Structure formats: structure tokens, C-alpha cells
Amino acid sequence: MTADELSAIEERHPQIFQRPVYKRFWPVLLIAGTVLYLGYALWFFSLPQVLRESHWERLPLFLSQWISYDLQPEFRLDQPEITPKYPRFSALGENPNPDWVIKNPDGTYTVRIDGDAKSVTFDKTRATITANGVTVPISLTGGKPVVTGPVPDWVTVHDDETVAKMGFAGEVRVTVDRVKVRKRFLGWANFVFDTRSPFFGKPAGEVISLIVSGPELQPGTSNLALAAGNIWNNAQWQHGDVWTKLLQTVVMAFLGTLLGGIVAFPLAFFAARNITPSGLLSQVLKRFFDFMRSVDMLIWALFFTRAFGPGPLAGSAAIFFTEIGTLGKTYSEALENIDDKPREGVLSTGANGILVQRYGVLPEVVPVFISQTLYQWESNTRGATIIGAVGAGGIGLKLWEAMRTNSNWANVFYMVLLTLLVVFIFDNISNFLRRRLSRTLHDYNRLQAERG
Amino acid sequence: MTSATLHSDATRRQADAWRRQTSLRRFYTALGVGLLLVAMGATMWFADEANAGHFFDRLPHILDFLSWLVPKDWNDVWRALFDIASPSDKGTQEFNFPLGRVYVWGGFYIPEYFELMLTTVNVALVSTFIGFVFAVPFSFIAARNLTPNPVLRLVVKRFMELLRAFPEIVIAGLFAAIVSIGPVAAIIAIGLHSIGALGKLFYEINENIDMRPEEGLRAVGANWFERVRFADLPQVLPNFMSYTLLRIEINVRISTIMGAVGGGGIGEELKLSISRGFGAKTLALVLLLFVTIFLVDQFSAWLRRKLVGEQAFLMSA
Numbered sequence: 001m002t003a004d005e006l007s008a009i010e011e012r013h014p015q016i017f018q019r020p021v022y023k024r025f026w027p028v029l030l031i032a033g034t035v036l037y038l039g040y041a042l043w044f045f046s047l048p049q050v051l052r053e054s055h056w057e058r059l060p061l062f063l064s065q066w067i068s069y070d071l072q073p074e075f076r077l078d079q080p081e082i083t084p085k086y087p088r089f090s091a092l093g094e095n096p097n098p099d100w101v102i103k104n105p106d107g108t109y110t111v112r113i114d115g116d117a118k119s120v121t122f123d124k125t126r127a128t129i130t131a132n133g134v135t136v137p138i139s140l141t142g143g144k145p146v147v148t149g150p151v152p153d154w155v156t157v158h159d160d161e162t163v164a165k166m167g168f169a170g171e172v173r174v175t176v177d178r179v180k181v182r183k184r185f186l187g188w189a190n191f192v193f194d195t196r197s198p199f200f201g202k203p204a205g206e207v208i209s210l211i212v213s214g215p216e217l218q219p220g221t222s223n224l225a226l227a228a229g230n231i232w233n234n235a236q237w238q239h240g241d242v243w244t245k246l247l248q249t250v251v252m253a254f255l256g257t258l259l260g261g262i263v264a265f266p267l268a269f270f271a272a273r274n275i276t277p278s279g280l281l282s283q284v285l286k287r288f289f290d291f292m293r294s295v296d297m298l299i300w301a302l303f304f305t306r307a308f309g310p311g312p313l314a315g316s317a318a319i320f321f322t323e324i325g326t327l328g329k330t331y332s333e334a335l336e337n338i339d340d341k342p343r344e345g346v347l348s349t350g351a352n353g354i355l356v357q358r359y360g361v362l363p364e365v366v367p368v369f370i371s372q373t374l375y376q377w378e379s380n381t382r383g384a385t386i387i388g389a390v391g392a393g394g395i396g397l398k399l400w401e402a403m404r405t406n407s408n409w410a411n412v413f414y415m416v417l418l419t420l421l422v423v424f425i426f427d428n429i430s431n432f433l434r435r436r437l438s439r440t441l442h443d444y445n446r447l448q449a450e451r452g
Numbered sequence: 453m454t455s456a457t458l459h460s461d462a463t464r465r466q467a468d469a470w471r472r473q474t475s476l477r478r479f480y481t482a483l484g485v486g487l488l489l490v491a492m493g494a495t496m497w498f499a500d501e502a503n504a505g506h507f508f509d510r511l512p513h514i515l516d517f518l519s520w521l522v523p524k525d526w527n528d529v530w531r532a533l534f535d536i537a538s539p540s541d542k543g544t545q546e547f548n549f550p551l552g553r554v555y556v557w558g559g560f561y562i563p564e565y566f567e568l569m570l571t572t573v574n575v576a577l578v579s580t581f582i583g584f585v586f587a588v589p590f591s592f593i594a595a596r597n598l599t600p601n602p603v604l605r606l607v608v609k610r611f612m613e614l615l616r617a618f619p620e621i622v623i624a625g626l627f628a629a630i631v632s633i634g635p636v637a638a639i640i641a642i643g644l645h646s647i648g649a650l651g652k653l654f655y656e657i658n659e660n661i662d663m664r665p666e667e668g669l670r671a672v673g674a675n676w677f678e679r680v681r682f683a684d685l686p687q688v689l690p691n692f693m694s695y696t697l698l699r700i701e702i703n704v705r706i707s708t709i710m711g712a713v714g715g716g717g718i719g720e721e722l723k724l725s726i727s728r729g730f731g732a733k734t735l736a737l738v739l740l741l742f743v744t745i746f747l748v749d750q751f752s753a754w755l756r757r758k759l760v761g762e763q764a765f766l767m768s769a
Contacts, residue, residue, distance in 0.1 A: 034581070041578045044571075045635055054631035062626060248502055251495045258492055294746040298709045298719055299738055302726045308510050311503030385619045386706070389713040390723060393502065396621060400713055403625035416622050423617045 256319025292325030312393030583646025591654030615648030638715030
């Protein structure tokens with residue numbers, strides 16, 4: 001390509017080669033502005049300091065607690081006889097006798113933390129920790145624990161305590177007067193029956209045979225009812241409460257969106273520019289919709305929590321009020337985008353105002369209305385989880401409280417899984433309905449196109 | 453149309469068929485509406501039963517509840533907003549407006565609530581930025597027409613779905629335990645959610661592009677990055693920007709709510725002020741929040757209209 005040809009092309013398309021400066025440089029300006037803003041945000045949130053002071057080592061620990069639980073037997077060495085003690089309300093129930101705590105014939109105890117590969121054997125004078133193919137003997141006679149021999153890097157020797165960390169499997173803490181073991185198990189402890197239940201600790205086959213044909217464990221109650229009651233009232237997992245709260249979340253989203261739709265529907269006709277009898281009314285209604293949307297769902301939730309007390313009524317009302325604004329706005333925009341010809345046709349037959357809307361406007365907008373309402377329903381099901389945390393009912397508050405203690409991550413994960421399941425189910429219902437609708441919409445458009 | 457006007461058998465048959473069809477459809481419509489009404493009644497009853505206070509018991513007291521909101525002196529609302537000393541100040545927390553001043557330069561200060569509002573807006577902006585930065589590459593990988601590898605596509609899509617559906621409050625709670633409670637945990641939570649939400653919208657846009665520029669680039673031997681950069685990106689960027697702006701609107705709202713559960717910012721203050729019944733402070737906060745959200749919405753709508761025209765107002769979010 002010669003220089004002449006180049007300049008000829010340039011002359012033919014001046015709008016491409018000679019654009020105004022601001023148009024040529026706006027990407028650069030945008031990027032520069034973003035970088036400047038990020039620098040400011042870094043300073044504003046004092047991010048370097050926050051990250052320096054954060055405890056990232058807790059993350060794998062918390063995540064492992066989502067899907068596992070631990071048991072922490074303690075062995076007092078200063079008593080006449082060594083006996084294992086378990087914390088109250090441990091997952092093992094009132095008479096713990098696990099097979100991984102072994103009383104040897106010679107009077108020593110062995111706790112198998114991960115089979116024989118990771119274990120600790122001890123009596124009152126010495127303890128032997130085995131892990132990673134290494135055996136570490138600890139003498140307890142000198143007033144403080146002393147490791148005899150080389151100390152591997154997974155053992156930490158403090159002044160009065162020796163700690164052996166065995167990764168996910170657990171850890172052993174040895175002092176002169178006690179040995180403390182933490183053994184970690186994969187899974188959720190006592191998920192079906194808690195330790196108070198008469199079915200606790202029984203294998204599944206036995207429970208089923210008890211329910212089907214066993215003698216009544218509690219006179220006057222059938223075993224099936226007893227088992228169901230025990231599961232529903234499981235003290236640790238609170239299945240009953242969790243499922244009720246979950247239902248509340250679903251109800252809040254459903255009720256709020258539906259009521260919002262019912263109120264927004266007639267108002268939208270008065271707000272739509274092409275249908276409203278008065279321009280002033282249209283403006284007033286549109287500002288009203290903006291107002292309902294802009295007063296945040298949080299504000300509504302806090303107000304209604306104060307008015308009605310905490311619970312799903314407050315949450316439903318908050319979603320209802322926000323949804324009047326959102327749906328009113330989208331409905332009236334859909335109405336403003338309709339094709340006017342069917343309406344004129346119905347009008348020309350002498351039909352009155354309501355009949356014109358019913359036969360000239362509704363058939364065109366109802367699928368759009370329903371589709372938008374379903375979309376809001378879907379997004380409110382997610383949103384209802386969060387506003388629950390301020391007291392507006394549902395699973396949110398329960399989740400928040402379970403997290404605040406930092407010790408109940410398995411319960412948190414259980415509720416998260418249920419929430420994900422609910423969101424997934426309602427996403428699919430709403431997607432299915434909307435696909436059905438879009439098919440009718442599509443058919444409608446095709447018929448219109450064929451008619452010309 | 454009465455039967456007297458029907459002359460031939462054919463017309464009558466047609467009319468009968470039409471009547472049968474509409475009556476069936478009317479039956480289904482009535483059934484649907486009936487079911488919906490039953491569901492509505494049942495859920496209303498359930499919500500009312502489960503609530504601490506019941507609807508009809510509390511209804512007469514709604515206005516009592518509003519009475520604390522009306523301040524004795526309306527000027528206190530402005531004073532609360534701008535941290536100006538109030539004559540009602542009796543040393544209680546309700547009227548200690550000047551205490552919250554954030555001094556920047558000598559006697560020049562930012563009123564407390566503006567500072568908190570700024571925190572909330574900044575949380576929304578930074579988390580939207582995080583969402584955008586990660587969602588763009590993910591959306592190219594997840595789009596059927598740009599990434600031929602189905603496994604890679606599926607993995608990225610599922611990952612984004614998980615991020616979208618995961619309750620933000622749990623991510624916030626988890627990170628509150630790691631980076632300390634406050635706005636940074638909220639940024640991480642909202643940012644992760646935004647990656648999923650924006651990623652889904654973005655890859656759907658990517659799948660609807662015109663593939664001819666891409667084929668042209670392929671013909672001259674451009675690699676994947678060059679094709680995405682010069683064929684795809686120019687087509688989708690306006691829509692990406694439009695959705696990102698919409699996300700900012702949503703994130704401002706979420707970040708307010710996050711504030712109320714410990715994420716810092718104006719939500720926390722609002723929750724405290726309402727639960728303690730501080731009328732003037734509550735009104736000032738509501739006013740500020742309302743105006744900010746309104747302005748953010750209007751600005752974003754204006755910018756979106758400039759970017760992609762009227763279609764920005766069709767269904768989105």
C-alpha cells in the first residue's frame with residue numbers, strides 16, 4: 001500500500017481518522033481515573049494494614065470445620081488413676097467409650113489419632129508420640145515435659161507444654177499433669193439423632209427395624225413419631241427450626257413480590273405515558289415508584305421490624321414496599337413500549353376504557369409482566385436471606401448468629417447448603433415458567449410478523 | 453354476537469369451537485388465579501403466625517411507632533446531617549451531633565454521616581470493580597462461541613453460579629473472622645457475588661455477538677487473545693459497561709444492608725439509630741441514604757442511556 005493510497009483512505013473516512021481528542025483518549029482517561037480511584041480506595045480502607053493484620057491461617061481451619069467435627073478427650077495424670085474425660089455435651093453422648101482410646105494391659109493408655117500411624121501412648125511418667133514415621137518420647141518426671149532426642153518440626157516445645165500438630169487429623173498437647181488430644185472426624189456428628197435420643201448410636205438397620213416392628217421405646221408414642229420428633233428437635237442441628245426459618249425466607253420473597261405485583265399492576269396503567277388520563281398523575285406515580293425503590297429495602301426492613309416486631313411479616317412488608325417501586329417502574333415501562341394498533345382497533349368498536357385495556361393492551365403485556373415478576377421473585381429469594389439478618393425473619397438471622405460465635409461452622413454450612421438448594425429450585429421453577437412464557441411471546445411475535 | 457346473526461352451520465360450528473376453546477382457557481386461568489390466592493392466603497397466615505407481633509394487633513399502633521420519628525425541632529434533622537451543635541443537646545447520645553465530626557484540615561470537617569455514606573458507596577464501587585475485572589475474562593471462557601473446550605466452559609460456569617447463589621452474608625461472616633469485622637469483609641463478600649452475577653450476564657452477551665469480525669481475524673491468523681480483543685470486546689463493551697453500572701446501583705443497596713450486619717458504613721448507624729428511637733438522627737440518615745441512592749440510580753440511568761440507548765431500560769438487573 002503506497003502513501004497516496006493511505007491518505008486517500010484517510011480522506012474518505014475522516015470520521016474515523018480525525019476524531020475529537022476526548023473521543024480518542026477516553027479509554028486512557030477512564031483507565032487513569034480508575035487507577036487513581038483504586039489508590040484512593042486503598043488508602044481509604046487502609047487496605048495494606050488490614051491485610052497485614054488479618055489471620056489467613058484461620059481460613060483453612062474454618063473451612064475444614066464446615067465438613068468435620070472434633071472430639072477432645074482429656075486425661076488427668078495427677079489423679080490416682082488415669083481416666084479419659086470428655087467435655088460435656090460432646091458428640092459421643094453420656095457414656096463415651098470410643099474404640100480409638102485403648103487401655104493397654106500394662107496400665108498405659110493409647111489414643112489412636114489416625115490409625116497406628118499417628119498416635120500417642122502415655123502413662124504418668126512418660127508419653128510417646130508417633131506421627132509421620134517418627135517416634136518422639138517425652139519424659140514427664142522432671143516437673144515439665146522434656147523431649148528426649150531430636151525434636152521434629154511438627155512438634156513445638158513450650159515452657160510447660162509440648163504440642164504435636166498432626167495436620168487435619170488432630171493434635172496432642174502434653175503437660176506434666178494432663179494429656180489433651182484433639183481428634184478430627186470427617187462429616188457431621190449426630191446429624192440425625194442427638195445424644196439424648198433413644199435411637200442415638202444405633203446403626204441404621206436397627207433403627208429401621210425398631211421403627212417398623214420394635215417395642216415402643218416411650219410408652220404411648222409410636223416409634224415412628226418418636227424418631228420423627230427426635231430428628232425435628234435435634235438439639236445440635238435444630239432441623240425443625242432451620243427448616244421453618246427457611247420456609248419463612250421463601251414465604252417472604254413470595255408474598256412480598258406477589259403483593260408488590262398486585263399493587264403495582266393498576267398503578268402502572270396510570271403511570272404509563274400513553275395510557276394515563278393525566279400527565280400530572282403519571283409524573284406523580286413515577287416519582288412515587290422512584291421513592292419506593294430509593295428508600296432502600298434495609299430501611300423498610302428496619303422500620304417494619306420496629307412496627308410489627310421481628311419476623312417474616314416485617315420482611316414480607318419490606319419486600320412488598322420495595323417491589324411496588326421496582327415492579328411499578330418496569331410494568332409502566334413495558335406499557336409504554338406496546339404497539340398501539342390493537343388498542344385503536346378495540347377503541348374503534350366503541351368499547352369503554354376498561355375493555356380497551358383488557359382486550360387492546362393486556363394480551364400484549366401480561367407475558368412481560370409475569371416474566372418480570374418471576375425475575376424479581378427469584379432475586380428476592382436471595383435478597384430475603386440478607387435482610388433476615390437485621391431481624392426481618394427467615395434464615396438470615398440464624399445464619400448470622402451461628403457465624404458470630406466462630407465455632408459452629410458445620411451448622412452454617414448446613415444452612416448454606418439448604419439455602420443454595422432453595423435458590424437453585426426456585427431459579428429453575430422461575431426459569432421454566434419464563435421459558436414457557438417466552439415461547440408464547442415468541443409465537444405471538446411470529447404470528448404478528450406473518451400477518452405483516 | 454348473538455346466535456340470531458349466525459346464518460350457516462359452518463359459522464355455528466366455528467363459534468362453538470371457539471367457545472369451547474375459550475371456556476377451557478378461562479377455566480385454566482381461573483384455576484391458576486385461585487391457586488395463587490390460596491397460596492397467598494396461606495403464606496400470609498404463616499408469616500403472621502411466625503411474627504413476633506401480629507398484623508391486626510399492631511396495625512392501630514403503626515402511627516404511634518411513627519410518632520417518635522417526628523423530632524421536636526425539625527432543624528435538628530439538618531443539624532444531625534451536618535454535625536452542627538443542637539440546643540436540644542442534654543449530653544445524651546440522641547443529640548450529640550458535633551461529636552461525630554471527622555476533621556480533615558484544621559477546622560474543616562466532614563460530617564459523620566457523609567463519611568459513613570462515603571464508606572458505603574466506596575464499598576459498592578470497589579466490589580463492583582472486583583466483579584468487573586474477574587467477570588470479563590471468565591465471561592470469555594464461559595461463552596460457547598469463543599471457547600470450544602466444553603469442560604473448561606462448564607467449570608467456569610458452575611463456579612460463577614456458585615458465587616452468585618452463595619449467600620453474601622456467609623462470605624462476609626467468614627471474612628469478618630479473618631480480616632476483622634468491617635468494610636473490607638463486606639468488599640470481599642459483595643465482590644465475589646458480583647463476579648458471579650456480572651459473569652453470567654456478560655457471557656450471555658458474548659454468546660450473542662456477530663461472529664463475522666471474529667472469522668475475519670481468524671482468517672488472517674490472529675490468536676485467541678487477539679480475536680477476543682479486536683472482534684469481541686468492541687462489540688460487547690458498551691453492554692458490559694451498562695450492566696456494570698446497573699450492578700453499582702444494586703451493590704450500593706447491598707452494601708447498606710451489609711453495613712447493618714457489621715460491614716461498616718451507614719447501615720450500621722441507621723440500625724442503631726432506629727433501634728434506639730433517635731428521631732432526628734434517623735430522619736437525617738434516611739434522607740441522606742435516599743438522596744444518595746436516588747442520585748446513583750439517576751446518574752447510572754443517564755450514563756447507560758448514553759452508552760446503549762433505550763434498550764438499557766428493558767429488562768435487566
